[in-house]
Amino acid sequence: MKVLNYIDGRWMPSISEQFVPIINPANGESIGEVTVSNVQDVEQAVLAAKRAQKTWAFVPAPKRAEVLYKVGMLLQERKEQIARLLTMEMGKVIEEARGEVQEGIDMAFYMAGEGRRLFGDTTPSELPNKFAMSVRAPIGVVGLITPWNFPIAIATWKSFPAIVAGNAVVWKPALETPMMAQQLAQIFEQAGLPNGVFNVVHGRGSIVGEAVVKHPNVKVISFTGSNEVGKRIAETCGRQLKKVSLEMGGKNAIIVMDDADISLAVEAIIWSAFGTSGQRCTACSRIIVHERVKQQLEERLLAAMNTLTVGNGLEEGVKVGPVINQEALQKIHHYVQIGKNEGATLLAGGYIMQGDQYKGGFYYAPTLFTNVTPTMTIAREEIFGPVASIICVRSLEEAIEINNSVDYGLSSAIFTRDIHRAFTAMRDFDTGIVYVNAGTTGAEIHLPFGGTKGTGNGHRDSGVAALDVFTEWKSIYVDYSGKLQRAQIDV
Numbered sequence: 001m002k003v004l005n006y007i008d009g010r011w012m013p014s015i016s017e018q019f020v021p022i023i024n025p026a027n028g029e030s031i032g033e034v035t036v037s038n039v040q041d042v043e044q045a046v047l048a049a050k051r052a053q054k055t056w057a058f059v060p061a062p063k064r065a066e067v068l069y070k071v072g073m074l075l076q077e078r079k080e081q082i083a084r085l086l087t088m089e090m091g092k093v094i095e096e097a098r099g100e101v102q103e104g105i106d107m108a109f110y111m112a113g114e115g116r117r118l119f120g121d122t123t124p125s126e127l128p129n130k131f132a133m134s135v136r137a138p139i140g141v142v143g144l145i146t147p148w149n150f151p152i153a154i155a156t157w158k159s160f161p162a163i164v165a166g167n168a169v170v171w172k173p174a175l176e177t178p179m180m181a182q183q184l185a186q187i188f189e190q191a192g193l194p195n196g197v198f199n200v201v202h203g204r205g206s207i208v209g210e211a212v213v214k215h216p217n218v219k220v221i222s223f224t225g226s227n228e229v230g231k232r233i234a235e236t237c238g239r240q241l242k243k244v245s246l247e248m249g250g251k252n253a254i255i256v257m258d259d260a261d262i263s264l265a266v267e268a269i270i271w272s273a274f275g276t277s278g279q280r281c282t283a284c285s286r287i288i289v290h291e292r293v294k295q296q297l298e299e300r301l302l303a304a305m306n307t308l309t310v311g312n313g314l315e316e317g318v319k320v321g322p323v324i325n326q327e328a329l330q331k332i333h334h335y336v337q338i339g340k341n342e343g344a345t346l347l348a349g350g351y352i353m354q355g356d357q358y359k360g361g362f363y364y365a366p367t368l369f370t371n372v373t374p375t376m377t378i379a380r381e382e383i384f385g386p387v388a389s390i391i392c393v394r395s396l397e398e399a400i401e402i403n404n405s406v407d408y409g410l411s412s413a414i415f416t417r418d419i420h421r422a423f424t425a426m427r428d429f430d431t432g433i434v435y436v437n438a439g440t441t442g443a444e445i446h447l448p449f450g451g452t453k454g455t456g457n458g459h460r461d462s463g464v465a466a467l468d469v470f471t472e473w474k475s476i477y478v479d480y481s482g483k484l485q486r487a488q489i490d491v
């Protein structure tokens with residue numbers, strides 16, 4: 001399969017004429033190739049988007065929404081086919097891949113509904129015979145930059161609100177997962193979206209990503225990815241006074257109190273820590289446990305980990321797929337060595353999986369450390385792999401302090417049967433997402449998604465909050481008094 005750019009409704013290779021292989025992380029085999037673009041391709045896409053947006057902005061929002069309904073229907077029709085491609089390209093197990101496509105379907109129908117709302121406000125004026133209101137206005141061309149770990153869902157979180165609000169999109173997907181971008185662009189094309197409203201330019205972050213961020217005609221950047229790249233983008237956008245939404249990493253914790261339903265907590269930890277091989281921004285990588293239930297939790301986690309089958313995500317019964325590539329494998333292993341060197345106790349895993357069934361693929365054994373202290377590197381930095389650390393505490397207050405002590409602020413969870421403890425945690429956890437008696441993963445699309453501190457810059461994907469990224473508030477005053485009335489000035 002050859003993956004091309006999609007610019008102004010046309011499929012085209014980059015003028016660079018360069019291609020790189022797309023690798024299946026389950027076996028290291030090439031499953032296609034993708035065009036690698038340069039700055040001129042971005043220029044072309046932005047030009048097309050700018051032209052198209054002028055017309056698109058005048059299409060009534062309920063009509064714009066009809067395209068999203070069609071997109072939702074097409075995604076639904078092709079759910080299984082897209083999910084299988086997603087597993088081949090990114091590695092997550094097929095049931096998770098189906099879940100990710102479902103997230104896109106839900107987002108399509110949800111944002112299509114917004115086409116008939118896009119609510120503004122009316123409010124009384126302080127002056128007689130004067131009408132005051134505020135409305136949402138589209139911004140123009142928006143640049144989307146996305147990671148490989150949720151290659152379709154995150155694109156829908158961003159592009160659907162952007163498009164229903166009357167903007168045009170230039171999207172730079174991750175080079176590891178271009179087939180998902182191709183699928184989404186094909187669906188937009190088939191749904192009848194006018195040419196130029198949705199454009200895809202494949203390539204390296206340092207070239208295509210930077211060109212999108214710097215382009216003066218791109219008025220908003222919505223980025224999801226690593227902290228390191230996010231900070232760089234923020235600097236560029238800061239210099240240009242460009243609106244930027246950043247969704248970055250996490251160091252998410254599950255707190256297990258001594259009154260918790262331990263079976264439930266174990267199930268949630270296994271899913272949140274090792275699902276998607278730990279490659280979720282919301283993955284649980286810290287387990288903060290009350291000393292009275294530490295030993296029991298450790299034993300039951302180890303027993304549950306023993307039942308996890310690691311392998312190709314397309315195979316029945318596999319629960320943990322490969323990680324994205326060789327570099328990720330080495331990075332995870334490096335963190336495990338640091339954990340050992342800093343004095344943490346390795347309870348399970350800690351190695352790259354070898355053997356015929358893993359040949360060519362990038363598999364890391366689900367790994368559990370205990371006796372981890374909050375200052376250790378593995379308790380502070382995002383590993384982005386199937387590695388979890390147990391930290392022991394004596395009280396809820398201590399647990400909350402440790403939960404909040406990291407630079408990130410995406411998701412946290414508490415397991416307790418005590419309503420006082422649950423509400424205290426809901427109030428005092430400083431993350432953007434909080435779960436009670438559920439793991440740290442599994443957001444629903446109609447709620448805002450994002451984090452505090454090093455995770456984000458205050459914006460949110462998903463929910464109505466996503467519209468705030470892609471619209472400007474415009475305040476409108478209509479004076480029908482027939483005379484000049486001046487606010488704040490006594491007459």
Ligand SMILES: NC(=O)c1ccc[n+]([C@@H]2O[C@H](COP(=O)([O-])OP(=O)(O)OC[C@H]3O[C@@H](n4cnc5c(N)ncnc54)[C@H](O)[C@@H]3O)[C@@H](O)[C@H]2O)c1
Binds near residue numbers: 205
């Ligand atoms: N908070 C969230 O919503 C969320 C969701 C998913 C993933 N993530 C985070 O994403 C990270 C993993 O994804 P990744 O490895 O693809 O991240 P990454 O930062 O390496 O890449 C993300 C995107 O940015 C592009 N990019 C790289 N350098 C760039 C530059 N200089 N200018 C512009 N664009 C550039 C990449 O090509 C890619 O498309 C993790 O940190 C994870 O926590 C966050």
